[in-house]
Amino acid sequence: MGCCSSTCVDDDLIEPNERTRLLNEDENLNxxxxxxxxxxxxxxxxxxxxxxxxxxxxxxxxxSNIRTFDQLQSQDIIERTREYQEIIVRCENQNNDLKEKINxxxxxxxxxxxxxxxxNGFATIINTSIKTEDKSQMSNIINEIQDxxxxxxxxxxxxxxxxFE
Amino acid sequence: MENQxxxxxxxxxxxxxxxxxxxxxxxxxxxxxxGNIKSNSAAYVSSLINRxxxxxxxxxxxxxxxxxxxxxxxxxxxxxxxVALAKQKMNN
Numbered sequence: 001m002g003c004c005s006s007t008c009v010d011d012d013l014i015e016p017n018e019r020t021r022l023l024n025e026d027e028n029l030n031x032x033x034x035x036x037x038x039x040x041x042x043x044x045x046x047x048x049x050x051x052x053x054x055x056x057x058x059x060x061x062x063x064s065n066i067r068t069f070d071q072l073q074s075q076d077i078i079e080r081t082r083e084y085q086e087i088i089v090r091c092e093n094q095n096n097d098l099k100e101k102i103n104x105x106x107x108x109x110x111x112x113x114x115x116x117x118x119x120n121g122f123a124t125i126i127n128t129s130i131k132t133e134d135k136s137q138m139s140n141i142i143n144e145i146q147d148x149x150x151x152x153x154x155x156x157x158x159x160x161x162x163x164f165e
Numbered sequence: 166m167e168n169q170x171x172x173x174x175x176x177x178x179x180x181x182x183x184x185x186x187x188x189x190x191x192x193x194x195x196x197x198x199x200g201n202i203k204s205n206s207a208a209y210v211s212s213l214i215n216r217x218x219x220x221x222x223x224x225x226x227x228x229x230x231x232x233x234x235x236x237x238x239x240x241x242x243x244x245x246x247x248v249a250l251a252k253q254k255m256n257n
Contacts (some may be wrong), residue, residue, distance in 0.1 A: 142242075145246060153166055
């Protein structure tokens, strides 16, 4: 048959538009609860934020004052300069000791300048050739010794093994 | 019977600027020594000359010269006889 919907509307009521309250005021029975809930959530939020701030503060390393502590006083500068100079002098003395020891090495001393040459910063020992007279002397010595060895005669001293009878 | 040999090495060890002489065979056996060179150096002398012969580029026998601050050692070998002569070094 059909359906016709209708509602009972007071005559003095304004026709609802987009600004008409959906809920009538007399129907807001939970307003207090909503306010309490809102307050509680705010409190909780605040509490959580406070916890975060406190945790951060505990782990915070404040370096704003380090720069002022790290600055050397003039007295410290003078003392450190003196210490470093002493170390440098000590190293130089050790270097001089090493140089003296190197100079004492055989064949590489200033007394034998003909035996070493400085090539590209490296001291090398030049092999000087053996003198001709030394070579001939050695040859003569060897020849004479060989002749003397060849002249060694084995003397017959008789039976070497004697049997006892 | 080795008098002549002894006299020969005595003669050379007594020469001017000679501090010692050593005679060895190619096996390192000391045949005789006089002066500052010890007889137990014979093996080293023989070994040195053998090594030098191995590395020499030609067939000629090498002569080894060893310089120290005060002494010049000359080592030479011929026909299985090796002689080491220690001479006083002339300072330049």
